[in-house]
Each structure stands twice: as structure tokens, then as C-alpha cells.
Amino acid sequence: MSADIHGRVVRVLDGDTIEVMDSLKAVRIRLVNIDAPEKKQDYGRWSTDMMKSLVAGKTVTVTY
Incomplete structure (x- = not known):
């Protein structure tokens, strides 16, 4: 069973971490x-x- 987070990338902390x-x-x-x-x-x-x-300011869907 998985869940999604859908939203806009508001911050890039480093090459492998975003908010x-x-x-x-x-x-x-x-x-x-x-x-x-x-x-x-x-x-x-x-x-x-x-x-x-690649992602700053864009809308993304994260599945976890």
C-alpha cells in the first residue's frame, strides 16, 4: 500500500533533498x-x- 504527496517544490536543500x-x-x-x-x-x-x-517551483507527486 502506498501514499502520495502532491505539491509544489518550495525549496531545494541539496542534490538529494527537497521540500x-x-x-x-x-x-x-x-x-x-x-x-x-x-x-x-x-x-x-x-x-x-x-x-x-530540474524541480524548483514545479508541481510534483511523490509516492512512498
């Missing part, structure tokens, strides 16, 4: 099987920027 506005609250989502570098590590800023270019 989605679901109804009235932001839900932090960590992407499974993705291990992107943290912001202060090599390529960390690049991975964050790439995630932003």
Missing part, C-alpha cells in the same frame, strides 16, 4: 537511492544547482 508544499505544510523529501554530495563537498553546489534546475 514540497503539501496542503499547508512543507514536507521534506529525501530521494531514495540518490547520494549526492553535500553543499560543502566537491560538486555539492553543482548537484544542488542541477536539482534546482
